[in-house]
Amino acid sequence: MVLIIPSIPIVHGVCGAQIALLAHEARHAEVDIYSQSPVDRARLLRKENAKMIHLEFLDRDAWDETCLHLVREIHEAVDIPIGVSLAEPPRTESECTLLFDAGIHRVFLPPGTPEPVFLQYCANFTSRKIIFKVDSSFDFETKLPEYHACGVERIGVEISGSDALEMEMIDWERLARMTTAASTAGIRVTAFHGVRGYPDLKRFQELGPALDSLILCRALNENRFPCQLIWRKVEAVAALEENPASNLWSNPLAGKPHI
Numbered sequence: 001m002v003l004i005i006p007s008i009p010i011v012h013g014v015c016g017a018q019i020a021l022l023a024h025e026a027r028h029a030e031v032d033i034y035s036q037s038p039v040d041r042a043r044l045l046r047k048e049n050a051k052m053i054h055l056e057f058l059d060r061d062a063w064d065e066t067c068l069h070l071v072r073e074i075h076e077a078v079d080i081p082i083g084v085s086l087a088e089p090p091r092t093e094s095e096c097t098l099l100f101d102a103g104i105h106r107v108f109l110p111p112g113t114p115e116p117v118f119l120q121y122c123a124n125f126t127s128r129k130i131i132f133k134v135d136s137s138f139d140f141e142t143k144l145p146e147y148h149a150c151g152v153e154r155i156g157v158e159i160s161g162s163d164a165l166e167m168e169m170i171d172w173e174r175l176a177r178m179t180t181a182a183s184t185a186g187i188r189v190t191a192f193h194g195v196r197g198y199p200d201l202k203r204f205q206e207l208g209p210a211l212d213s214l215i216l217c218r219a220l221n222e223n224r225f226p227c228q229l230i231w232r233k234v235e236a237v238a239a240l241e242e243n244p245a246s247n248l249w250s251n252p253l254a255g256k257p258h259i
Helices: 026-030 038-047 065-077 093-102 115-125 140-149 172-185 198-205 228-241
Strands: 003-011 053-057 082-085 106-109 130-135 154-158 188-192 211-216
Touching: 003 038, 038 053, 038 065, 053 065, 065 082, 065 093, 093 106, 093 115, 106 115, 115 130, 140 172, 172 188, 172 211, 198 211
Parallel strands: 003 053, 003 211, 053 082, 082 106, 106 130, 130 154, 154 188, 188 211
Antiparallel strands: none
16 A cells, blocks of 8 residues: 655745646635645645645755744644655755754655765664655666665655656656565655556556555646545535635644643
């Protein structure tokens, strides 16, 4: 089973991608069903049963104070782990520490991060916290056994760096070799983007247990999976008849004493 992790791209403090409305329902334009607030988006995804959320800051470093403040807000708003992809590798370990202290569970380093830097961060923060992201041209057969010997437990793989669903074809043969190499080396894989809908997702699940998670944005926002249109219909009705906030997850223990 592949865990689907929804991604929230963030630009200037707001969501950089919006959820598609039901085009045939003209009355849905009467109300802002989906907030541009990343905090509200996280709460919406949690109510849709997301088990983890991924953030991508597109216009500034994730350790910028404005980004850290937003991470803290999201961390307080939902009860699930939060991951983040970085556009640039941290310059110091203290920048990683800022992210973890703010509530980030897992940091994905960008492709091109110097290998000694990645391995040093893994040694200091563990491979469960620091993940190296590569593209599908990476030499998995040679490098994964070496990484495993250094204590690496997981890598991230960019299937489509642009998330352009119709523009790029998935190299399934290459992915099959990747998952075989990962399984042999004892390393788990988180894939990014590239999935265009349920048929692709089904093929991903058939690649084997080494590929255990998939981070998606556009395919989810465009409602390309079964039952998503049902969610959108219910959310639109709730927003129109009550208010958009009725679609957002709230902690059932908020304000109540609990351990």
